[in-house]
Amino acid sequence: MHVVWYTAMSIDGRIAGAGDDMSFLDAVDGSGEERDFDDFIAGIDAIVIGSGTLRWLHGQGHDLPHRGLPIWLLSHDEELAARAAAADPAGTPVTRVEGDIAAVLDGIAAAGHERVWIGGGGNVAGQALAAGRLDEVILTVAPAVLAAGPAVFDHPALGRNRFELAECREYGSGSVRLRWLWTPLPA
Ligand SMILES: NC(=O)c1ccc[n+]([C@@H]2O[C@H](COP(=O)([O-])OP(=O)(O)OC[C@H]3O[C@@H](n4cnc5c(N)ncnc54)[C@H](OP(=O)(O)O)[C@@H]3O)[C@@H](O)[C@H]2O)c1
Numbered sequence: 001m002h003v004v005w006y007t008a009m010s011i012d013g014r015i016a017g018a019g020d021d022m023s024f025l026d027a028v029d030g031s032g033e034e035r036d037f038d039d040f041i042a043g044i045d046a047i048v049i050g051s052g053t054l055r056w057l058h059g060q061g062h063d064l065p066h067r068g069l070p071i072w073l074l075s076h077d078e079e080l081a082a083r084a085a086a087a088d089p090a091g092t093p094v095t096r097v098e099g100d101i102a103a104v105l106d107g108i109a110a111a112g113h114e115r116v117w118i119g120g121g122g123n124v125a126g127q128a129l130a131a132g133r134l135d136e137v138i139l140t141v142a143p144a145v146l147a148a149g150p151a152v153f154d155h156p157a158l159g160r161n162r163f164e165l166a167e168c169r170e171y172g173s174g175s176v177r178l179r180w181l182w183t184p185l186p187a
Pocket of ligand 1: 007008009014016017020044049050051052053056074075076077097098099100101120121122123124125127139150151170
């Protein structure tokens with residue numbers, strides 16, 4: 001199963017500013033980015049997200065990260081999971097999971113999924129990278145330095161990893177989209 005962390009970040013590697021301020025993304029050319037995201041999501045068959053991201057989405061008035069794809073919610077919060085599961089019970093199944101990310105990803109693979117999007121946040125992406133289970137990283141980098149806020153990878157023991165650039169695309173207003181594939185460290 002192929003696991004992708006696709007998100008937007010600032011030059012200094014923050015996926016939001018202090019107080020979850022996302023205004024740094026205003027500089028990104030919305031139409032090009034949205035088209036690329038739509039192409040990406042068309043090739044995805046499951047989503048993994050952490051509770052921090054889902055709570056943030058709720059705060060923005062969104063009940064789910066995306067409709068029509070099964071969601072695995074990493075959380076100890078059963079109430080949050082029940083709220084998400086109730087949002088679109090017929091079309092968007094939500095499964096709450098907890099514990100070792102490798103076991104969680106094995107469970108998703110066992111359910112028959114082949115391409116998984118880590119929809120956030122840096123905490124979950126960091127766990128996947130530290131466990132050696134992140135195959136691809138796609139970052140829309142906005143031309144801003146935020147100095148504070150959640151990091152793109154948030155884990156105390158990430159370890160060294162190497163990625164190979166697969167794509168680099170320039171959007172308007174000085175932002176870029178970078179796509180990397182995981183590759184073994186040189187011997
Ligand atoms: N730039 C973007 O496009 C973008 C995208 C996504 C998110 N964001 C930002 O990122 C922020 C959230 O990211 P984050 O890194 O702080 O949080 P996160 O990764 O979304 O969620 C972390 C939380 O998920 C639960 N969790 C994670 N791993 C778990 C595990 N293995 N077992 C059980 N529960 C687990 C824990 O909470 P509980 O167990 O207590 O529930 C943990 O505190 C949001 O506030 C948003 O601003 C930005």
